[in-house]
Amino acid sequence: MRNAELSAMSYLTRSPISVDVLVAEVSSSACGGTCLFLGTVRNGPDEQGVTAIEYSAYEDMVDAEFGRLLADVRGRWPEARIAVRHRLGTIPVGEASIAIVAAAPHRAQAFEACRYVIEGVKQRIPVWKKELRVDGSEVWVDPAGHPTPKPSHV
Amino acid sequence: MATATPITVRVRFFARYAELVGRSEAAVSLSPPATVGDVVRRVREDLPGARALPERPLAAVNMKHVKLDAQVQSGDEVALLPPIAGG
Numbered sequence: 001m002r003n004a005e006l007s008a009m010s011y012l013t014r015s016p017i018s019v020d021v022l023v024a025e026v027s028s029s030a031c032g033g034t035c036l037f038l039g040t041v042r043n044g045p046d047e048q049g050v051t052a053i054e055y056s057a058y059e060d061m062v063d064a065e066f067g068r069l070l071a072d073v074r075g076r077w078p079e080a081r082i083a084v085r086h087r088l089g090t091i092p093v094g095e096a097s098i099a100i101v102a103a104a105p106h107r108a109q110a111f112e113a114c115r116y117v118i119e120g121v122k123q124r125i126p127v128w129k130k131e132l133r134v135d136g137s138e139v140w141v142d143p144a145g146h147p148t149p150k151p152s153h154v
Numbered sequence: 155m156a157t158a159t160p161i162t163v164r165v166r167f168f169a170r171y172a173e174l175v176g177r178s179e180a181a182v183s184l185s186p187p188a189t190v191g192d193v194v195r196r197v198r199e200d201l202p203g204a205r206a207l208p209e210r211p212l213a214a215v216n217m218k219h220v221k222l223d224a225q226v227q228s229g230d231e232v233a234l235l236p237p238i239a240g241g
Contacts (some may be wrong), residue, residue: 122240127238
């Protein structure tokens with residue numbers, strides 16, 4: 001199957017994300033603060049029976065754009081060390097679709113760099129998701145318009 | 155007067171757009187000079203199902219985000235990107 005084997009250098013994976021591996025990647029005796037962000041598949045009150053989300057991507061561009069995003073981070077926080085993985089494929093509720101670990105000499109830089117990466121992902125990284133719902137329906141998610149319950153007056 | 159040689163770009167569709175168009179890529183030929191917006195117009199006119207694509211989608215050329223007035227060259231990979239929903 002195409003894309004079954006993703007490059008070892010990729011920011012993408014089709015397997016559950018190992019936080020320990022990412023933390024180890026950025027671990028440094030010079031870093032006194034490490035910030036972890038996990039984005040997980042949600043089935044809250046605003047969702048309608050989501051059982052899983054199917055993630056797909058423009059995979060080559062994801063890696064290129066992550067490279068540019070992390071170069072921006074290095075420009076802003078030269079001492080920060082970042083590890084990031086985005087998972088693709090069908091991810092059940094409760095499991096992580098993305099993990100970002102930012103380590104820096106001090107906590108403020110770690111928090112800021114981590115936040116910068118996830119906000120950049122939301123704006124720039126070409127990944128898409130389709131909600132798989134308990135009633136068998138499938139819905140592409142448009143963050144600009146989601147969640148948008150159908151208006152009752154239409 | 156000589157007619158300019160047409161340029162051919164590879165257009166890629168992803169996620170919902172691939173479903174709407176029923177394919178993941180297409181080759182599109184245009185007269186130079188041409189922009190990403192010209193590629194979008196041609197795709198919407200020529201490919202079945204592509205009329206459902208927005209007139210002004212997000213786009214990338216050779217894996218970089220671009221605006222629709224960006225020029226395209228022969229051999230470019232032009233990607234039409236649904237609203238980004240990663241993370």
